Amino acid sequence: MLAASSMTAQVAVVKEAEKEFKNASTYAAYQKAIKAITPAFSNPETEKEANTYWIPGKAGFKLYDDLFAKKTIGQDVSLVDMGNALLDGYNYGLKALDCDTVVDAKGKVKTKLSKDIVSQITGHANDFLNAGAAFWESREFGKAYEAFTDYLAIPANPRFGKNAPAALPDSTASSIEYNRALAAWQAEMLPQAAESFDQLLTVGYDEPAAYDYAYSVAYQMNDEERKLRYSQIAFDKFGTSNPAFLQRLVNSYIERKEYNKATDMLNNAIASDPNNGTYYLSLGVLKEQQNDTIAAKNAYKKAVELDSENAYNNLYYGRMLVQEYDALDQAAANMPQNEYNKYNYETMRPILLEAVKYLEKAYQLDSEQTDALRYLKNIYYVLNDGENLLRVENLLGQ
Known part of the structure; x- marks a missing residue:
C-alpha cells in the first residue's frame, strides 16, 4: 500500500x-x-x-x-x-x-x-x-x-x-565549427575550444585567423603537442605567407630541443626571403638556446636592421647588448680600479648607451614591453642617470 x-x-x-x-x-x-x-x-x-x-x-x-x-x-x-x-x-x-x-x-x-x-x-x-x-x-x-x-x-x-x-555543406559546417570554437574560447571552455579547433583544422579551414586563435587556445592550455600540431598544419597550408606560422613551428622545435629541424626550417626560410626580420629573430632565439651568444647577437642585429619598427627585434638586440656588457664586467672584475675605470668608460659604457637606444625604442613601440623598462632601470642605475632612473621607475609603478 x-x-x-x-x-x-x-x-x-x-x-x-x-x-x-x-x-x-x-x-x-x-x-x-x-x-x-x-x-x-x-x-x-x-x-x-x-x-x-x-x-x-x-x-x-x-x-x-x-x-x-x-x-x-x-x-x-x-x-x-x-x-x-x-x-x-x-x-x-x-x-x-x-x-x-x-x-x-x-x-x-x-x-x-x-x-x-x-x-x-x-x-x-x-x-x-x-x-x-x-x-x-x-x-x-x-x-x-x-x-x-x-x-x-x-x-x-x-x-x-x-x-x-x-x-550541411562542408563550407557551412566548417563556418559553424569555427563559431563553435570561438564561442567555447570566449566562454573559457578551453578543452571544448581545442576539440572544436581540432575538428576545424583537420578539414583545412581557409581563414588564417582560425589558426591564430587555435594556437592561442593551445598556448593558454600550455599544450605543447597542440601548439606544435596547429603550427605544423598552418605552415603546411599557408607556407611562409604568414611568418608567424613558421616562427611558432620553430619555437615548438626549440622547446622540444629539436634544433636541427629548427635550423633547417630557418635556413630555408631565410634563403627564400632574406629580408624578413622575423626569421632572424627566431634564429637568434635558436642560437641562444644553443648557447651561441655571438651568433644570437648577430641574428638579432640583423632582425632590427631589417625591421627597426618591431618591438621584439629592438628588445632582444638591446638585451643581448646588456648581456655583452655583463660578461665584460665580470671578466674585468680583477682589474685594478684605475684600469677598470678606463676600460669601462672606453669599452663597456658605450655598449650600455647603445643598448639604451634599442630598449627605449622597444618600449616606445609597445608599452607592454615592461622587460625593456626593467633592463633600462638597471642601466640608468649603473650610468648614474637619476633623472631617467626616476622616469623608468614611475613607468614601472615603483
Whole structure:
C-alpha cells in the first residue's frame, strides 16, 4: 500500500507539472514547472519513463514556437529566453528518446513517443543556428557553443533516420565549427575550444585567423603537442605567407630541443626571403638556446636592421647588448680600479648607451614591453642617470 501510494504521488507530481507546462507562456514560468517536475527525474517509479522527460521537452519546443510567433508580429521577446527554451526542449527530448526506445525479449524495438520527439527536434534543426547567434550577441558564449554544437549534431544523428535534415555543406559546417570554437574560447571552455579547433583544422579551414586563435587556445592550455600540431598544419597550408606560422613551428622545435629541424626550417626560410626580420629573430632565439651568444647577437642585429619598427627585434638586440656588457664586467672584475675605470668608460659604457637606444625604442613601440623598462632601470642605475632612473621607475609603478 505504501509503495502504491508513493507511485501515485510521483505520478501526481508529473501530472501537476504537466499542467504548469501547458500554462507556461514565459521562460520564467517554464523554469518554475521544471522545478516542480524535477523530483520525478530521480524517483525510481518515474525516472525511466519517457513521458517524464518529454513533457518538459515538448513544452520547451512549444514555448519557443510561441515566443517566435510573438516576435514575428512585432512583440518584444527575449531571444535568449527563446534560445534557452529551444535548448531545454532538445536536451529533455534526447533523454525522453533514450527512455522511449525499448528492445523486448524478441529483439523488437518498441516506441511510443519517438516519432513525435524526432519530429520536434528535426523540425527545429535550423533554429539552433539562430539561437547560437542570439546567445553570441548577448555574450552568453557557453550557450552559443551549446546551440552551435546541437546544430552540427542533428543532421549526423542516426537515431533521427530519414527525418534527419540533410547534411550541411562542408563550407557551412566548417563556418559553424569555427563559431563553435570561438564561442567555447570566449566562454573559457578551453578543452571544448581545442576539440572544436581540432575538428576545424583537420578539414583545412581557409581563414588564417582560425589558426591564430587555435594556437592561442593551445598556448593558454600550455599544450605543447597542440601548439606544435596547429603550427605544423598552418605552415603546411599557408607556407611562409604568414611568418608567424613558421616562427611558432620553430619555437615548438626549440622547446622540444629539436634544433636541427629548427635550423633547417630557418635556413630555408631565410634563403627564400632574406629580408624578413622575423626569421632572424627566431634564429637568434635558436642560437641562444644553443648557447651561441655571438651568433644570437648577430641574428638579432640583423632582425632590427631589417625591421627597426618591431618591438621584439629592438628588445632582444638591446638585451643581448646588456648581456655583452655583463660578461665584460665580470671578466674585468680583477682589474685594478684605475684600469677598470678606463676600460669601462672606453669599452663597456658605450655598449650600455647603445643598448639604451634599442630598449627605449622597444618600449616606445609597445608599452607592454615592461622587460625593456626593467633592463633600462638597471642601466640608468649603473650610468648614474637619476633623472631617467626616476622616469623608468614611475613607468614601472615603483
